[in-house]
Amino acid sequence: MKQIISIIFIAMLLPSLSYAEDQANHKIKEPVSGIKSLSPKLRGLLAKEMQALQNGMQSIIPAYVSGNWNEIAQIADKMQGSYILKQSLSDDQKKELHTSLSSSFLKLDQQFHYLSGMLKHVAKNKKTELIGFYFSKLSETCVSCHTQFATHRFPALEPKEPMTEHSH
Numbered sequence: 001m002k003q004i005i006s007i008i009f010i011a012m013l014l015p016s017l018s019y020a021e022d023q024a025n026h027k028i029k030e031p032v033s034g035i036k037s038l039s040p041k042l043r044g045l046l047a048k049e050m051q052a053l054q055n056g057m058q059s060i061i062p063a064y065v066s067g068n069w070n071e072i073a074q075i076a077d078k079m080q081g082s083y084i085l086k087q088s089l090s091d092d093q094k095k096e097l098h099t100s101l102s103s104s105f106l107k108l109d110q111q112f113h114y115l116s117g118m119l120k121h122v123a124k125n126k127k128t129e130l131i132g133f134y135f136s137k138l139s140e141t142c143v144s145c146h147t148q149f150a151t152h153r154f155p156a157l158e159p160k161e162p163m164t165e166h167s168h
């Protein structure tokens with residue numbers, strides 16, 4: 001029964017992702033220049049980290065539907081610790097990151113770390129419903145940050161014309 005509920009929950013996740021996209025579209029769009037002005041080395045690190053995050057998210061689903069809480073906790077732990085802004089960068093690189101990226105980017109990054117930490121915590125405590133909840137919240141954070149800072153990479157996330165929202 002629990003398994004069936006989990007599967008239904010995952011089926012429900014997809015619409016919630018596009019809901020997150022809609023929500024994110026209401027936020028003010030920041031110029032992407034911050035990302036584009038990063039040195040090629042830092043930008044390369046960022047892309048590598050993003051790939052790792054994507055792999056992590058993709059591995060969580062099979063672990064979740066089979067009740068493999070330990071594996072989820074391990075993946076969440078890696079996601080929490082491995083992201084570029086937490087890596088041991090040189091002082092100059094840290095300075096570069098903090099001066100190039102806006103405070104809302106750094107806030108989203110913090111939010112992301114908070115949510116991975118929560119996912120790890122609830123996985124350790126085997127709280128099935130909460131694992132689904134925090135997984136969904138994490139996905140919203142990916143979409144939210146990409147909508148604000150990575151539409152050059154994901155043009156489909158470009159905020160829509162405000163008028164279309166209210167037309168009947």
Ligand code: HEC
Pocket residue numbers: 035043046047048050051053054057105106108109112138139141142143145146149150153
């Ligand atoms: C705090 C902001 C932020 C968060 C949170 C975030 N991303 Fe990203 N992501 C970016 C930016 C910015 C780029 C574009 C980087 C560039 O153009 O150099 C990007 C690019 C990517 C890419 C493309 C990398 C490539 O090879 O070019 C993938 C895949 C990706 N993100 C996955 C994810 C996933 C999955 C999550 C959530 C688990 C996530 N991201 C969360 C900011 C974020």
